Amino acid sequence: xxxxxxxxxxxxxxxxxxxxxxxxxxxxxxxxxxxxxxxxxxxxxxxxxxxxxxxxxxxxxxxxxxxxxxxxxxxxxxxxxxxxxxxxxxxxxxxxxxxxxxxxxxxxxxxxxxxxxxxxxxxxxxxxxxxxxxxxxxxxxxxxxxxxxxxxxxxxxxxxxxxxxxxxxxxxxxxxxxxxxxxxxxxxxxxxxxxxxxxxxxxxxxxxxxxxxxxxxxxxxxxxxxxxxxxxxxxxxxxxxxxxxxxxxxxxxxxxxxxxxxxxxxxxxxxxxxxxxxxxxxxxxxxxxxxxxxxxxxxxxxxxxxxxxxxxxxxxxxxxxxxxxxxxxxxxxxxxxxxxxxxxxxxxx
Amino acid sequence: xxxxxxxxxxxxxxxxxxxxxxxxxxxxxxxxxxxxxxxxxxxxxxxxxxxxxxxxxxxxxxxxxxxxxxxxxxxxxxxxxxxxxxxxxxxxxxxxxxxxxxxxxxxxxxxxxxxxxxxxxxxxxxxxxxxxxxxxxxxxxxxxxxxxxxxxxxxxxxxxxxxxxxxxxxxxxxxxxxxxxxxxxxxxxxxxxxxxxxxxxxxxxxxxxxxxxxxxxxxxxxxxxxxxxxxxxxxxxxxxxxxxxxxxxxxxxxxxxxxxxxxxxxxxxxxxxxxxxxxxxxxxxxxxxxxxxxxxxxxxxxxxxxxxxxxxx
Ligand SMILES: Nc1ncnc2c1ncn2[C@@H]1O[C@H](COP(=O)(O)OP(=O)(O)OP(=O)(O)O)[C@@H](O)[C@H]1O
Ligand SMILES: [Mg+2]
Numbered sequence: 085x086x087x088x089x090x091x092x093x094x095x096x097x098x099x100x101x102x103x104x105x106x107x108x109x110x111x112x113x114x115x116x117x118x119x120x121x122x123x124x125x126x127x128x129x130x131x132x133x134x135x136x137x138x139x140x141x142x143x144x145x146x147x148x149x150x151x152x153x154x155x156x157x158x159x160x161x162x163x164x165x166x167x168x169x170x171x172x173x174x175x176x177x178x179x180x181x182x183x184x185x186x187x188x189x190x191x192x193x194x195x196x197x198x199x200x201x202x203x204x205x206x207x208x209x210x211x212x213x214x215x216x217x218x219x220x221x222x223x224x225x226x227x228x229x230x231x232x233x234x235x236x237x238x239x240x241x242x243x244x245x246x247x248x249x250x251x252x253x254x255x256x257x258x259x260x261x262x263x264x265x266x267x268x269x270x271x272x273x274x275x276x277x278x279x280x281x282x283x284x285x286x287x288x289x290x291x292x293x294x295x296x297x298x299x300x301x302x303x304x305x306x307x308x309x310x311x312x313x314x315x316x317x318x319x320x321x322x323x324x325x326x327x328x329x330x331x332x333x334x335x336x337x338x339x340x341x342x343x344x345x346x347x348x349x350x351x352x353x354x355x356x357x358x359x360x361x362x363x364x365x366x367x368x369x370x371x372x373x374x375x376x377x378x379x380x381x382x383x384x385x386x387x388x389x390x391x392x393x394x395x396x397x398x399x400x401x402x403x404x405x406x407x408x409x410x411x412x413x414x415x416x417x418x419x420x421x422x423x424x425x426x427x428x429x430x431x432x433x
Numbered sequence: 434x435x436x437x438x439x440x441x442x443x444x445x446x447x448x449x450x451x452x453x454x455x456x457x458x459x460x461x462x463x464x465x466x467x468x469x470x471x472x473x474x475x476x477x478x479x480x481x482x483x484x485x486x487x488x489x490x491x492x493x494x495x496x497x498x499x500x501x502x503x504x505x506x507x508x509x510x511x512x513x514x515x516x517x518x519x520x521x522x523x524x525x526x527x528x529x530x531x532x533x534x535x536x537x538x539x540x541x542x543x544x545x546x547x548x549x550x551x552x553x554x555x556x557x558x559x560x561x562x563x564x565x566x567x568x569x570x571x572x573x574x575x576x577x578x579x580x581x582x583x584x585x586x587x588x589x590x591x592x593x594x595x596x597x598x599x600x601x602x603x604x605x606x607x608x609x610x611x612x613x614x615x616x617x618x619x620x621x622x623x624x625x626x627x628x629x630x631x632x633x634x635x636x637x638x639x640x641x642x643x644x645x646x647x648x649x650x651x652x653x654x655x656x657x658x659x660x661x662x663x664x665x666x667x668x669x670x671x672x673x674x675x676x677x678x679x680x681x682x683x684x685x686x687x688x689x690x691x692x693x694x695x696x697x698x699x700x701x702x703x704x705x706x707x708x709x710x711x712x713x714x715x716x717x718x719x720x721x722x723x724x725x726x727x728x729x730x731x732x733x734x735x736x737x738x739x740x741x742x743x744x745x746x
Contacts, residue, residue: 136640157646169637173659182655183645234645 085147086160086237086270087112088133092142095128095294102128104294105142110238110272115264118274119281120291121317126274127242129291133272134163134240147237157186162231163240166247168223170215176226177202177211183234201232204266221252228260232267241273245280257283278318282306290314312424315353321381323418324354324393333388339366344414349427353418356381359395361402362411368393370406375399384410475718482714496719506720508695509703510727515608516683516699517676520615524623525668531620532627533657547628550621562685565614569600576600601686604696611683611697618682619675623668630664631657666739673735677728680705700724 088110095103103125110116118126131137133144135156144151151159162183170179180201181194189197202208205225215223224244231239244260245253257280264271264284275281281288282302290297290305290313297317298310309315315323326343328350329336342365343352368384371392380399383392395410402408419427444452476496478489500506531550539546553561568575577597584593600610634657642652680701683691691698691706698706700720708717 134644136643155646156643161644163641163644165637165641167635167637169635169641171638171641171656173662182642182647186646186651230641230645 085112087145087147088238088270088272089145089148090129090133090142091145093129093132093139093144094141095125095132095137096140102294103132103140106296108289108296108299110270113268113270115271115273115284115286117281117285117288118272118291119276119278119288119317120297122276124291125294126276126291130163130240130242130272130274133159133238134161135159136163157183160237161240162234162236162238163242164227164231164244166243168215168227168247170223170226170230172215174214175211176207176213176215176218176229179215179226180211180230180233182230197233198229201229204232204263205229220248221256224248224256228263232263237270239269239271241271243275244273246275246277253280260284278320282318290317292317308426309353309418310426312351312353312420315418315420315426319355321356321394321396324356324359325420326352326354326393327390328352329388331388335366335368335386336388339386339389339412342366342412342414343417345419348421349419350422351420351424353420354412355416356394356396358413358416359384359393360411360413361395361397362409365409365411368408368410370402370404370408373402373404373406382408384408386410472718472721475714476722477715479713479715481712483712492715496715497723499716500720500723503716505695505698505703506700506723509691509698509700510724512608512695512697513677513679513699513701516612516615516679517673519609519612520619520679521669521672521676523616524620524672525665527616528620528623528668529627529658529661529665532624532631533653535624536628536631547621547625550624552621553618554622556618558681558685561614561618561682565610565686566601569610571597571599571602574600602693604692604694607687607692607697611679611686614682614686615676615679619672623672626664626668627661630661634660662739666735669739670732670735673731674728677724677731 088108090106090108090110093103093106094101106129108116118129120126128137132139133146135151135154139152146154146159146161171182174182177195177198180198184194184197198211199208202211205228207222207225207229210218210222210226215226218226224247227244241260245256248256260273261284273280273284282305285302287300288302288305289299292313298305298314300308300310305314305318309318309323312325316325326339328345329340340352343354345352366386368386370382371385372383374381374383376399378399379396380401382395382397382402384395385392393410421427477491477493479492479495480489535543535546567573571577574597577600580593581597584590584595598606600606638656638660639652642656647655678701679699683697683699684702684705686692687697687702689702689706691702695703701724704717704720704724707720708714
């Protein structure tokens with residue numbers, strides 16, 4: 085079991101309100117990702133669930149039991165820290181067995197449990213080493229192993245991969261996915277890397293300034309971001325947000341027309357992969373062409389439109405400084421109202 | 434023109450470092466290396482300094498043989514060992530928990546508290562001796578006053594001395610008195626050492642231990658103490674070296690003679706007296722080298738004690 089329920093959770097530091105009332109149900113066995121810009125309160129919320137920060141208001145329930153006042157060790161949650169936080173003077177085996185030792189588990193049983201966890205993580209040959217004798221990736225595995233050994237109801241991860249290099253991060257990501265399938269335990273995972281969020285999560289909670297902007301499955305968030313903040317935050321390169329034209333620019337008006345903007349629509353979001361090059365259409369200047377090998381990102385200047393539009397196109401079609409014609413895929417358009425909220429699709433055309 | 438003249442005085446880059454180093458090297462040679470070698474030379478000579486340098490005579494290992502057969506030398510070694518243990522062990526047993534307490538419990542007052550504990554370390558030994566002479570005084574000393582007050586309490590009173598104690602003149606009490614002063618003087622220094630070490634322990638290790646279910650006491654035992662180990666080694670080594678060379682405190686409190694029945698005479702005091710009271714510089718030098726061997730041996734032993742566990746378990 086590992087069901088976590090947050091009801092109106094708040095956190096204040098002196099006068100400053102950091103978490104402003106979070107309601108969230110994390111299902112048993114779910115992989116929940118908290119994502120959001122730096123300083124939005126993801127870590128704080130995670131540490132409140134862990135018991136490392138006190139809860140200023142609201143109720144935390146783990147498996148139906150009120151956990152606000154429970155000691156961290158009694159909540160059934162294990163945490164993996166960004167810095168790994170391994171005990172430097174203990175071997176890997178001692179690190180992993182420490183929680184069991186504190187719980188009074190006899191030595192032999194401890195060794196058996198540590199051994200099993202080490203097998204799952206492929207670190208059996210490292211058990212006798214000290215943390216300083218391990219690479220970053222190995223340390224990360226040990227930190228995860230230390231959490232696994234406790235057989236927690238919930239795993240809490242605070243940006244566990246951010247200290248690893250890019251290649252290792254990718255392989256650890258798949259490893260974590262595998263682990264989640266194997267253990268089928270609830271995991272709550274904090275990151276500000278949206279690729280991690282999209283690939284790992286069953287559901288993602290997008291945080292902004294102490295509240296949740298949107299909660300949903302990764303592809304729902306990507307394809308139907310509920311507001312401009314989420315639209316802007318999810319997706320790489322960023323979504324194009326095109327303002328309703330107030331100038332007399334013909335190109336801007338033509339673009340708005342092509343996007344099927346209506347009177348109530350304030351702004352329109354369009355993912356770069358849905359902006360295509362065409363034989364004829366809206367004229368745009370290629371300010372910068374980034375060639376990524378399989379594709380190119382074009383930064384386009386359309387007369388009258390604020391900022392640059394991004395288009396993701398098949399590699400090698402354009403060079404910097406060229407004039408092109410663009411055509412948006414109108415079926416993929418996201419329409420936002422004055423408050424930046426997503427409008428029901430099909431409401432206008 | 435002028436600039437050119439200055440240029441002429443420019444030191445060559447090869448020479449400059451040596452010139453800048455020379456003040457230290459010179460002082461070190463005169464006041465460090467020379468006495469060291471000279472004492473080694475003296476240890477094999479018999480010499481009455483009043484009769485001039487020409488009076489030196491080579492005597493081989495005689496001085497060492499004399500030292501090893503000298504009852505007072507052995508007694509001074511025993512005194513030194515007793516004092517080193519009685520003042521050194523409590524220093525660390527108190528300094529570690531005290532440092533942890535200060536580390537966790539004092540916010541803005543912290544530096545003031547640390548400063549107060551550090552004060553004795555930088556106070557002149559003479560001032561300390563005057564202070565403690567009056568504290569330990571037989572008739573009016575605060576310590577005896579407190580003891581006599583305690584002896585009035587029904588149950589506890591039985592354990593208290595019935596008469597004022599002559600702390601600094603009674604051979605049975607002079608050593609504890611000196612040990613107390615040494616302890617008091619250096620405990621603050623050790624607190625500062627351990628506080629510095631405590632600050633380097635990452636906070637998240639404690640958070641991980643909290644998640645792992647370790648109580649505060651278990652965190653101290655399993656996290657703090659092992660993390661302090663390198664500093665404990667450093668501190669204990671300093672205590673061993675300092676304790677075995679104990680001189681000032683005992684010297685001043687016993688009027689430079691080692692106290693009645695030589696009960697407060699450390700080896701350092703004895704070899705000082707051997708040289709300057711008894712005018713036997715040869716024997717004094719031999720003893721100082723014997724003391725050095727003891728210091729080196731015990732330091733090596735401390736080192737072994739602290740390094741074995743890590744590599745063998
Ligand atoms: N002890 C504290 N006192 C006051 N404010 C704090 C304290 N700890 C955190 N905060 C504030 O709470 C907010 C949320 O911090 P938190 O560490 O949860 O951010 P985060 O979302 O994890 O960011 P990051 O992605 O950079 O790790 C920040 O604005 C931070 O300044
Ligand atoms: Mg954080």
